[in-house]
Amino acid sequence: MSLAWISKLALAAGLLASPTLGWAQSVNISYLTHWSPETVALLDAAAKDYAKSNPDVTVTIRAVPFGDLLTTLRSQGGSSDGPTIGGIYDLWLPELARDKLVAPAPDTVAGEVKSAWPAGVVSAASVGATLYGIPNEIDVYALNYNKELFKRAGITAAPKTWSELKDAAQKLTRKDAGQQGFGMINSWAAGVVHPFASLLVSNGGELVKDGKPMLDSPQAGETFQLYEDLIKSGASDPAMATADANTTGPFLDNFVSGKTGMIIMANWWESALKSGMGDKFSNIATAPIPVGPSGDKPHSISYSWMTVVNANAGQAEQKAAWDFLAWLNSPKSGKNGASAMSDILMSMGILPTRTSDIEAHKDKLGSEFLSGYVSVLADAKPFPVVPGGQEFSESLQQTLEALQYGQLSAKDAQANAQADAVSILERAAK
Amino acid sequence: MIRTYRASAGIMLAPAVTLIGVFILLPMLLTIWLSFQDWSTQTPFSSASFIGFDNFREIFGPTSVGRDFKRALLNTAIYTALSVMLILPLSVAFGLMVYQRDVAGGTALRTVLFSTYMVPMIAVTLVWSKLYSPSEGPLNQMLGLAGIGPQPWLSSPRSALISIVVLNVWQQIGYFTVLAVAGLTQIPGSLYEAATLDGANRHEQFRFITLPLLRRTLLFSAVIAIINAVQVFEPVALITQGGPVGSTNVLTYHIRRVGIERAQGGLGSAMAVMLMLALIVVVCALFAYANRKDDQ
Known part of the structure; x- marks a missing residue:
């Protein structure tokens, strides 16, 4: 076979393979929350930041009223097309885990959470010894x-x-x-x-x-x-x-x-x-x-809230979801050593739970309004x-x-x- | 010949019958079957286990499950009865008003009345939740101008359900007025002329001509109003969440809470079966009553 033919075949193979590879790598994940439009805008901005370094991952934010959150998770979480990520209240976790609607956290995420969050908060995001979510807020x-x-x-x-x-x-x-x-x-x-x-x-x-x-x-x-x-x-x-x-x-x-x-x-x-x-x-x-x-x-x-991943989502979606959540909750994603998640939470007056986030937001947590809450946390x-x-x-x-x-x-x-x-x-x- | 006719009729009916069977009868049968099972809505049907009448015993029992169901059933019955009792007379009254051909603005009034029905229930609910606001609501402000103190509306277990009935009547009245007008057009004008010649006044004409000849229309309106009322959901889900003290917890909302939020599919199905049976009984009773009147 001549070099010209080999080049033509290689080009044709490349053209055929490139869109396939492109489709295989791009992942769409969705994030279900009950937050207000202003807070959803902040989460959306964080997702766009993430997309800059992860162009193949698209995160779509979807909000429902608090009263509809559990129903939406239950009615749509059983399918792979349901929300990939959901913000949930810790009281719901045992039954969502029992019904296999939420996926256990991968070992790397679980290890990070166990070392960077207080033990009480980690236990609220776990059923038995299995961690199911990345904790974000405590109230x-x-x-x-x-x-x-x-x-x-x-x-x-x-x-x-x-x-x-x-x-x-x-x-x-x-x-x-x-x-x-x-x-x-x-x-x-x-x-x-x-x-x-x-x-x-x-x-x-x-x-x-x-x-x-x-x-x-x-x-x-x-x-x-x-x-x-x-x-x-x-x-x-x-x-x-x-x-x-x-x-x-x-x-x-x-x-x-x-x-x-x-x-x-x-x-x-x-x-x-x-x-x-x-x-x-x-x-x-x-x-x-x-x-x-x-x-x-x-x-x-x-009580605490956490983000969980849909156990029925595809493997690629689950992996992308955990990667996004790990980034969102890491000190790399926010300002001054805080996580992007904690910046979003603090905009609402919500106490973050990651130890490094509490340190990063020390000044704001000392405000007249929030200090009254911080003082009762220990008891x-x-x-x-x-x-x-x-x-x-x-x-x-x-x-x-x-x-x-x-x-x-x-x-x-x-x-x-x-x-x-x-x-x-x-x-x-x- | 007859066999060929039957075969072709069967072939022609098959698509419709199949669709009805798959999309209506099958879900109904499935709900009935699930009402006798212990089943979580998050698990496959194969995981359901037969428990006889336990779900029915539970929903009529003395525990919180039974209390909440019976309360929701009663709330639904009250809501439906009040809605029908208000919608039917008002639709006839408005129908008589807009049907007057010699009154100027009849068409405009008909359009305004029907427009409420075209507004989505969610929008109606949001607007009415603000109208009912105890502190800043226009309704209380208007009452204040008339020297009447603020009313709790949705904040009191005594008035919350009635407030939602009013919202429902406001939204639906236009549709039922159109039905009433359609019924009025079917009454021959010669009957009124004859009655006038016989010396019947307006009241007697209404009582002895209009109402009896509107009976079929009113029966249809009543059945539709009942079915619509039983399906009330949006105002409860958006404004009251079934409260206060469960006073607006209607069956559709309660079944969603039990069957989906708590994933108790068997219990939720038993409740849905009871709702279906109650609806069948009421509609059949209504038709039986109407048929008896016809026979008389």
Whole structure:
């Protein structure tokens, strides 16, 4: 064969092979989140940064309301065309892992996470000894209060105990002005259950211990009673407490417009407060959860979020997803030694979890608003992550809402909550 | 000859029957079969295990599963009944108004009424959630101008479901008005002329001519309104999430929560079967009632 023929054949083979190789190398992955459009824009920018050094990987960001996130993951995660990456709440992990919707992290990622994140956070992203996600945020609860309303009511310091809380709530209540002393939340499971659980652990109680519900304890009884007292005294108005699918709504509107004196909420709503209040955000201060009569010191419950990879996605997509997540959460991707993920989280007032990120954001974490949350991190108790946890949360939500609206007494609410929790957790454990 | 005719009829009907069988009957049968199984929606059908009537016992039992289902069933029934009770009389009233050929602006009014039906439910829901806002909502502001204090609307278990019914009626009324107008056009004008000659006033004409001759239209409207109401989902999912205190937790939303969020496919299927049975019973009862009236 002449050289000319060999050259022609080589050229033809090259032309035939090049598009095939090109297609084989390009990977499209999608990232499902519940973040707001502003935050999604930041994530999109990070994905574009990643694409500069990884031109064959395209990351598409997709957002749904928080209320639809689990449903979307469950309904689409079973297929290879579903979202490749999903941001999930740790409570959902045991059941998503049981149903094989999320993939275990590869050894390299697992090794990196175990060495660079605190052990408690790593355990929340694991089922047994298997790590399933890269942790990103941790949320804790604190008492948020309006300093201006406190001043007007003649209250000089944030309440430290439940009796001080009830007293302050009473002083802050002005029914004629549509103002409530202490804000509760309803129509949103975590918004109802987490503040209750934070008060419960600050009273020496627990929601679940060794897989068994502990809502029949005297400490839980006192917490139910606190809710009843606040409602009956008029210091809390359940009609001002509703939330919508985006975890916003009247409960938030009433706090930002100065119609709620105090509320127990997580750190992540800093961005919502800032956008709702503008300059008046400086009126808001945070304090540890008031301690109940049976408690020793303030505690909060904590919960974390992580990013997981769809176990049903193709091998190339899974690999690209883990590589992207490893980069997104590494100190190389953000500013000043922080990860791009932590920069995104901090834009919302969310506490990052990677040890190097906490160090990199030390200044911002010391702000007046966030320092109140950072101070309770050490004594925070993780929200129990058990099979059936979501159903347990929703059931407790119903009971607490019935208590808020006066449909149940504190005693009946406690009995109902415990009976329901026993049946739900027993069934889920089977 | 008859055999050839039957064969060709069978061939012509086969595509439609096959499509109905595959896309309607098969899913229905599958749902019924799953309602007797213990099955997670995240696992293949082959992993389902037969548990008899356990799912049905559970959804009617005293635990939180049973309580939530019964509450959702009741909420759906109330929502449906209120929707139908408001939509039917209003559609007839609006139909009579826009049907008046000698009244100026009838066509414009008909267009405005029907336009609400063309707006997607999601958009309607978002707008109404702001209208109902307790602090900044225009509804409470208007009530305030009239000296009436702010109403909780979606924030109270007493009024949340009714508020969603109002939203539904507002959106659907245009469509049912068009149906009512179509029914009115079928009534011969000579009947009214004869009644006028006999001395019947407007009220008597409406009672003894319009209403009886609109019965078939109203029956059709009622069936469609019931089916639409039973399928309510968007306002609950977007605004209330079934709350407060489960007061707006309707069956479609609850089945999604149980069957998809919690992956309890067997329980969710049992709930769907009960919803289907309830719907069949109600629609059959309605037809039976209408047929009895016809016989009389």
